[in-house]
Amino acid sequence: MGAWSGSLSPAADSRGKTDPVIHGNWTDALAAYAERLHAAAGPDHHVVSALGAWLLVALCAPLAENGAQARAELTEVLGVDPVEAAQFAAELLSQPHPLVASGAGLWMAPGVTTPAMERWRDGLPPGVTTGDIPTQEAIDAWARERTLGLIERFPIEMDPDLVCLLATPLATKVSWAVPFEVVDAAALAPSPWAASLGRVLQSPRRDTRHRQYVTETDRAGTVGVHLAGARGGLLVGSVIAVDPEVAHADVLAAAHSIVTAEARAPHSVTRRSLFDIPLGHGATWTITEEQVETEAADGREEVVTSVLPAWSAETTVDLDREDLGLPTAARIIKMALGLTKFRYEATQAAAARYSAVGFAAAAVTGLAIATSAPHLRPGYRREATLRFGHPFAVVAVASSDRGVLSRDRGSSRWLGLPVFSAWMSEPAEAEPAAG
DSSP: OOOOOSBOOGGGOSOOBOOOOOOOHHHHHHHHHHHHHHHHHOSSSOOOOHHHHHHHHHHHGGGGTTOHHHHHHHHHHHSSOHHHHHHHHHHHHHSOOTTOEEOOEEEEOTTOOOHHHHHHHHTSOTTOEEEEOOOHHHHHHHHHHHTTTSOOSOSSOOOTTEEEEEEEEEEEEEEBSSOOEEEEGGGGTTSTHHHHOSEEEEOOTTOTTEEEEEEEETTTEEEEEEEEEETTTEEEEEEEESSTTSOHHHHHHHHHHHHHHHHHSTTOSOOOOGGGSOSEEOSSOEEOOOOOOOOOTTSOOOBOOOEEOOEEEEEEEEOOOGGGTHHHHHHHHHHHHTOSSEEEEEEEEEEEEEOSSEEEEEEEEEEEEEEOOOOOOOOOOOOOOOOOOSOEEEEEEOOOGGGTGGGOGGGGGGTTOEEEEEEEOSOOOOOOOOO
């Protein structure tokens, strides 16, 4: 396998566990939520957005204001008080990261509303898309636009019985501050991928904007870390366990801990010195040693280079799991709408690409609430179609609709008067309704 790259600081020359870093409640809550979401996605190749799903559930939290059980369920799922989660979600949407396109949408069936739903809708952050339930074409276009074209179709099919639809999109397209080099896949040997690939990525030698090192973690043991910074302030980390038998959930958890710590405080993770690792070929690295002229104060210079494959993934995840909070969100919307019977669908579609020049990723999380179909029984139906296929009359008569006449006592004289009339004998082409 190719050698790791990048320089390790002299202060990080001893073996140790990842330094303790004070995480905010939000980081901890999202890391815990991410672990459950990855479990839902399964052990195969996939990409998800924990933040996207968490945001959707958090936005629903105000609807649980008067329900003790729902509040308790949301507290467990969100990892924080639901009211605080809703406020935090609103802040994220109102003040987006410059490299992350974010948003939300709430659509309702015409005439289906309650005071509780109206208060909730009016309290959503500015910029949230609202309106009637869209067509499939319209919601697909909305998803494409909000995800920078990375998600082609909204993850839920539109249904005539839909009464409420909520969605949260997230997307980013960034360029590395320093691109990778593209090299022959032999640099990845002895990995089996070296034989199946032609070219792979290699970090630029000695460029400190690619941070890479070996460290120890509680859940994944010894891991290799590569951190690439994007122009504008996005950090993308790759973390590999030396032991390939380590469960993917444990490696993901270690990666969340390492990358969030490094994003908050660069170089805050304790690095294992290469001088504490045996020379030669290992499963995850090759370490060599030579005599050189060095500026290192202790005469021990460390350089790490990373070799990794480019990759892409597209994943659709069913979010109908109590530990993800979408069922609770569906139930509190159902109660706010006053529905007796309902059904729902909660799904996330995500896509990502990691290449020599940058990283692109997007996700759309959707929650759809529909009325249950009524019970049907055998019977009869008669229908009539009236065809105005020859000349006919048209008459317009003043009426008291909407109280128009009540504002002027004299206007009551208009009541019942024919105002306009016509005989239609020359039909014209019907134009489509204005958008």
